[in-house]
Amino acid sequence: MAEGSAIIDYIRRFVDINEEEASVFNTAFKKIFIKKRQFIVQPDFPVPNRYYVLQGAFRAYVVTEEGHDHTVSFAIDDWWITDYNAYLYQQKATMFVVALEDSMVLALDFTKEQELKIQNPKFETFFCRIAERGLAYQQRRVISNLTMTAEERYQDFLNRYPLFVQRVPQYALASFLGMSTEYLSRLRNKRVTKTKNNI
Template sequence: MSDFQPLLDYIKTFIELTKEEEAYFLSLLVLTKVKKRQFIVQPNFVCQHMNYVREGAMRSYLVDDKGIEHTIALAIEGWWINDCNSYIFQEPATFFVQALENSVIIQLSYQSEQLLLANIPKFERFFRITARCEVATIQKRVLSNISQSAEQRYEDFAMRYPALLNRIPQYAIASYLGFTTEFLSKIRNKKLKKG
């Protein structure tokens, strides 16, 4: 199996590709190994790649003016991660994107994406569908943050993303859900006592 096969299989659930189109697309991709704690995006630098997690786990976060980290997104195998505003508008990034484990990512550069869209317009459909799914996910998260208690947010997260609970560090999960690691520990202990 090709290193790019999981991404190719995912794309083929949305669009059909000829062998020639597939070969062209694959020629634009780069496989990159990322060590635990290594950054692939940092503030003030333009995000040059779309990043598909082939193996491992990553997170994007920002640091506020008080030095507090706020996790924006988490990603494991089969998920995309980057600083979307920086990538789309080719402006300096706001977020850090960091490996939480030794990881392997498949990267498509901004320039390569432009070539891909010019040469195989059906990729517009793929990117449109995935962007709409991302917007829906973000909307659900915002709604959850303003309408659910911390306990409900954690339970919803645990139900939707059970694979993340034992792989993602507790500080990153807590930050993603909008509370401290200590508060997350209290919620988990309370749940264990009930359970």
């Protein structure tokens, strides 16, 4: 009960469910421990699950032909992660999803998700809401990429997601923000220097 409360608290932010519904929802998930550096999604493999992070940190990324990697999304406690495109269309993955720390997740199977949605409109509503919000979020990210400079994107990320900055490696953050590791390092250092001078 206590263990399942995180995901139940989460769903209750969106829809009002009773104890029985909470229990049905809870049992649809499988709890899994993932060690640091372990992959939960890999290119060319099926993506049977989406994951709710109970504790830990993950990184989803793609690797180009030239071998450069680009972070598509992060997830820490209370966030979801998967190769969403592959999961939704039940195709082979094109991304890696890897644990940045020893982590604990709740895995939800695609088929199980469909069953939940059919079984109870509230569950459908819930998944609809998080998809809608996800869409709005991704669109904001597209706009950031179009309108902001590298430095502005970094500052903006710092303001919006201070918790993430402390838990993800710098190279991963750089590739999420669409800049090189070296450049992000330089931006950070620039800031530190300024602070020193401002004393």
